[in-house]
Amino acid sequence: MTSVDTIAPPGFVTAAGHPVRWRLLSELARGDLAVHELTARLGQPQNLVSYHLGKLRKAELVSARRSSADGRDTYYSLALAHCGELLAGAGAALHPGLRLTPPAPATTVTGRVLFLCTGNSSRSQMAEALLRDRTAGAVRACSAGSRPKVVHPLAVSAMATRGIDLGAARPKHLDEFTGQRFDAVITLCDRVREVCPEFPGSPRHAHWSIPDPAVDPEGLPAFERVADELAQRIGFLLHTLSAR
Numbered sequence: 005m006t007s008v009d010t011i012a013p014p015g016f017v018t019a020a021g022h023p024v025r026w027r028l029l030s031e032l033a034r035g036d037l038a039v040h041e042l043t044a045r046l047g048q049p050q051n052l053v054s055y056h057l058g059k060l061r062k063a064e065l066v067s068a069r070r071s072s073a074d075g076r077d078t079y080y081s082l083a084l085a086h087c088g089e090l091l092a093g094a095g096a097a098l099h100p101g102l103r104l105t106p107p108a109p110a111t112t113v114t115g116r117v118l119f120l121c122t123g124n125s126s127r128s129q130m131a132e133a134l135l136r137d138r139t140a141g142a143v144r145a146c147s148a149g150s151r152p153k154v155v156h157p158l159a160v161s162a163m164a165t166r167g168i169d170l171g172a173a174r175p176k177h178l179d180e181f182t183g184q185r186f187d188a189v190i191t192l193c194d195r196v197r198e199v200c201p202e203f204p205g206s207p208r209h210a211h212w213s214i215p216d217p218a219v220d221p222e223g224l225p226a227f228e229r230v231a232d233e234l235a236q237r238i239g240f241l242l243h244t245l246s247a248r
Contacts, residue, residue, distance in 0.1 A: 013097075014090070014093055014094040014097045015063060015090060016063075016065075016087070016090035016091055016093070016094045017094055018063075019059060019060060019062075019063035019065055020060075020063075020065065022056065022059075024046065024048065024052065024053070024056045025056045025059060025060055027046055028042060028046070028053070028056060028057065028060060028066070028080075029060070029065065029066075029082060029087070031045050031046070032066060032080055032081065032082035033082055033084070034210060035190075035209070035210030035211045035212065036079045036080060036081045036210075036211045036212055036213040037079065037080060037211070038071065038077045038078060038079055038080070039053060039054060039057065039077075039078055039080065040077070042057070042080065057080060064083060064086055065082065065083055065086065065087055065090070066080050066081065066082055066083065067080070067081050067083060068080050068081075069081070069213055069215065071194040071213070072193060072194045072195060072215065072216065073193075073194035073195040073197070073198055074194070077194075079194065079211075079213035081212075081213060084236075084237075084240050085236060088104075091104055092104040092105070112142075112246065113139055113142060113143055113242050113245045113246045114142050114143060114245075115143050115144070115186075115187035115188070115245050116143070116144040116145075116146070116184075116185065116186045116187050116188075117135060117143055117144070117145050117146070117186060117187060117188045117189075117190065117241070117245075118146045118147070118148065118181055118184075118186045118188070118189045118190070118203075118207075119131040119132050119135075119145070119146070119147040119148075119190050119192055120147070120148055120149065120150070120178055120189065120190070120191045120192065120193075120196045120200060121147075121149055121191070121192040121193040121196050121216075122149050122150050122151050122193050122195050122196050122216075123149050123151060123152060123153045123175070123218075124147055124148050124149030124152040124153070124155075124175045124176055124177075125149070125152070125153050125154060125155050125156045125159065125175060125218065126155070126156045126158070126159040126216070126217055126218055126227065126230070127192040127193065127214055127216065127217070127230060127234070128147035128148065128149060128192050129147055129155055129159055129170060129173050129175075130159055130162065130163060130170070130227075130230065130231055130234055131145070131147065131190070131192060131234045131238065132145045132146060132147035132173075133145075133163055133168045133170050133173070134163075134166075134168070134231070134234055134235055134238050135238050135241075137166075137167075137168050138235075138238060138239075138242065139242070143242075143245065146176075146181060146186075147176065148176040148177060148178040148180060148181055149175060149176070149177065149178060149196065150177075150178055150195070150196050150199050152175035152176060152177050153175055154175060155170065155173050155174070155175060156217075156218055156227075158217070158218075158223060158224050158227045159217075159227055160173075161224060161227070162224065162227035162228050162230075162231045163231070165228070166231065166235075178196075178200075178201065181203075182201065183203075183204065184203065184204075185203065185204050185205040185207070186203055186205070186207040187207055187208065187245060188207055188208040188209075188210065188241070188244075188245065189203055189207045189208070189209050189210075190209075190210045190211070190212060190241075191209075191210075191211045191212070192212050192214050193213075193214070193216060194211075194213055197211050208244070212234075212237055214230060214233060214234070215230070217229070217230045
C-alpha cells in the first residue's frame, strides 16, 4: 500500500499554492506586467517578488520578455493554456470525477474592443481581424497606432493562411477613437502602452507584451507565431468579455 507521505502533490498545487505566487498569477491573469508593477500591486519587496516569479517560471506557468520600450524592464506573462492543462491534471490526481474540462467557446459575446500598437501595421491589425472573425462580427473589433504606417504584407499573408482577408485594412491613428467607449482596450506593444490615452466608460485595460514580428529576421514564421499567440489570447479574452 502506498504511504500518504510518498504521494507528491501535483505540480500546479506546489507552484501556485504559496499566497504570494497565487497573487502573482491572479494579477497576471489580467494582462502582462513588469516586475516593478507587480511589486507595487502586491506591496512586497522586489527581491521577494522576483524570487516567487522565478519559481513560477521554473514551473512554466509564467514567461518573461524584455521590454521593447525600455530594456531594463521585463514583462511577465501568464501561460493561461498551460495553467488550464495543469489544473485539469490536479483535479484528476485527487479523483477522476474532478478532472476539469475546457470551457466551451464563448458564442454569445458582444461589445467593443480596441487593440493598439505603435504602427498599426501588424499586431493590432491581426488582432482586430482575428477577433472579428472569431465572433462573426458580434464583437466590434478596432485597431489603431500611435505612429501608423502601411499594413505589413506579411501580416496580410499570415492572415490569409487562416482564411482572413486583411488586404483592405487601413492604418489608423489612435486619435481617431478619442472619446469613444470600449469594453476593453488592449495594448500589444510596450511603447504604445506608455502613451495610451484614457477612454470614457472605464474600459478594461490589459497589456499583451508581444514582440514586433516586423523586426524579426525570420520573416513570415515570426508573423505566424504572433498570429498563433494572438488567437490563443483572444480565446481567453472572449470568456472575460462574456463574464462582464
